[in-house]
Amino acid sequence: MGSLKSAYNTIINSGYQVSPEAFAMLGELGDPEQVVERLLKAIEGMREKPLIIERSHLESLLKVEKPSEVKPPPLHPQSPPIQTPPSVVVMGGSESHLIEGTINNFRGYFINRFERLQGILRARADLRDATSASSIPEGNKPRKVKVIGMVTSKREFKSGGAVVELEDTQGSIRVSFRGDEQLKKKFSRLLMDEVVCVYGSTTNGRSMRAEDIIWPDISPRIRSGGPKRDTYAVLMSDFHIGSKLFMKEQFESFINWIKAENGEGASKEVALNTKYLIIAGDLVDGVGVYPNQEEELLIKDLNKQYEQVAEYLSMVPEHIKIIIIPGNHDACRPTLPTPPIYREYAEPVYALKNVVMLGDPAVVNLDGVMFLLTHGRSLDDAIPALPNCSFKAPQYAMVELLKSRHLAPIYGEKTPLAPEQFDSLIIDPVPDVFHAGHVHVWGVTEYRGVVVANSGAWQMQTNYQKSMGIEPQPGVVPVLNLANFRTTNLNFL
Numbered sequence: 001m002g003s004l005k006s007a008y009n010t011i012i013n014s015g016y017q018v019s020p021e022a023f024a025m026l027g028e029l030g031d032p033e034q035v036v037e038r039l040l041k042a043i044e045g046m047r048e049k050p051l052i053i054e055r056s057h058l059e060s061l062l063k064v065e066k067p068s069e070v071k072p073p074p075l076h077p078q079s080p081p082i083q084t085p086p087s088v089v090v091m092g093g094s095e096s097h098l099i100e101g102t103i104n105n106f107r108g109y110f111i112n113r114f115e116r117l118q119g120i121l122r123a124r125a126d127l128r129d130a131t132s133a134s135s136i137p138e139g140n141k142p143r144k145v146k147v148i149g150m151v152t153s154k155r156e157f158k159s160g161g162a163v164v165e166l167e168d169t170q171g172s173i174r175v176s177f178r179g180d181e182q183l184k185k186k187f188s189r190l191l192m193d194e195v196v197c198v199y200g201s202t203t204n205g206r207s208m209r210a211e212d213i214i215w216p217d218i219s220p221r222i223r224s225g226g227p228k229r230d231t232y233a234v235l236m237s238d239f240h241i242g243s244k245l246f247m248k249e250q251f252e253s254f255i256n257w258i259k260a261e262n263g264e265g266a267s268k269e270v271a272l273n274t275k276y277l278i279i280a281g282d283l284v285d286g287v288g289v290y291p292n293q294e295e296e297l298l299i300k301d302l303n304k305q306y307e308q309v310a311e312y313l314s315m316v317p318e319h320i321k322i323i324i325i326p327g328n329h330d331a332c333r334p335t336l337p338t339p340p341i342y343r344e345y346a347e348p349v350y351a352l353k354n355v356v357m358l359g360d361p362a363v364v365n366l367d368g369v370m371f372l373l374t375h376g377r378s379l380d381d382a383i384p385a386l387p388n389c390s391f392k393a394p395q396y397a398m399v400e401l402l403k404s405r406h407l408a409p410i411y412g413e414k415t416p417l418a419p420e421q422f423d424s425l426i427i428d429p430v431p432d433v434f435h436a437g438h439v440h441v442w443g444v445t446e447y448r449g450v451v452v453a454n455s456g457a458w459q460m461q462t463n464y465q466k467s468m469g470i471e472p473q474p475g476v477v478p479v480l481n482l483a484n485f486r487t488t489n490l491n492f493l
């Protein structure tokens, strides 16, 4: 079974996704690792590389003519939970794991989160000798320790001191913070339920005094690959089609731009060399998403909202690949990770030949550039919890998520998480580009060689946003040149 897991990781680390059918087929093979190696070599030689490894790719490699001759996938009662395929799996409407044994499922989910993030921390040269929270060797002499654990409580006292509980799968340690400003800053950056390493001193092994916090973080990216000539990816999200506040006129001028019919000079050049349009969720405004939404809906039927989406997307030149993930306003499962938008609501979008529907999160390899896509719901929880972060510049909160190596560290607030036994919200591998939306404010930065972009919106301020003090900045589109990683912003206001 280990070899299936490693075969799966090899595919993901190469930037491809695996369809559930292909995954099942890999599980039936004697030596999936060797097959995946051959497959990736074969794909390397292809001019148009796929985003998703499908069963057909495996079949043509193995020359299996009739899928019906392949045995149905066996049941693996003892198989490790880590085999759960990624979020490309399209699941039905009612997910059984939401109903059965919830507590155990969440325990399994957090164990997976802890262990994999612990692995990422331990891979750092300076943390090889770290222990986890409950396994500090006993003793009664003061000594220095590096302790890895999940933050399960965080308290600050009027006296200026602070205490954090760090937990592993077996137990916990109480960590106290006192003293210098630098350390206080690090304490206030700690997010609940994230996994970190604390350096400090202990006498009894059950409590310690912190001197430093080390986050999993990312190592500086050295980019390789990417296309030789200018090739653009247009980063978008949050159309909110169906809302009265959808900016029809500006959006239509975007559509005209991407058709390369208007615009001139440099801007037209960009349109002509655009190969990918990425939409990070909230294509429609949906129905029943927030109180009294009906009053702000122009199209009150969800299917009709997607019909309108499809009508617009059908105007995008067919050579441009459109990659779509769901947002919290879309017709999809409400929890993260989120399978793709339900086909029954978005059939006309699915019918477009150049559209690829993926889940949230999704990792895609576009001309050798690895993108991590997520809608960005967890920013609602992370931004208020992070010092120096605000809804006015969401890209910096996204950088903090990269440091946490998790797309939704905080559990139990506004971002609902599904207790899948493989935590696909862990950021691994590290992408070249991290793209989210949701906040309705565009912003781009770079962190350790990773392009971090939030793609704004196409909806003016709703009453709900007004009541929350949210000031959107719609109508601006970040565009990335995959050849040199430069970004530009197109303004359609």
Ligand code: D5M
Binding pocket: 238, 282, 328, 329, 380, 391, 414, 438, 439, 440, 465, 468, 470
């Ligand atoms: O989110 C649009 C914007 O509104 C984004 O900045 C998040 C914010 N928002 C949405 N829901 C909430 C809640 N429940 N609390 C705080 N802020 C929120 P959209 O997903 O398009 O509605």
Ligand code: FE
Binding pocket: 238, 282, 327, 329, 438, 439, 440, 457
């Ligand atoms: Fe939105």
Ligand code: ZN
Binding pocket: 282, 327, 328, 329, 375, 438, 439
């Ligand atoms: Zn949203």
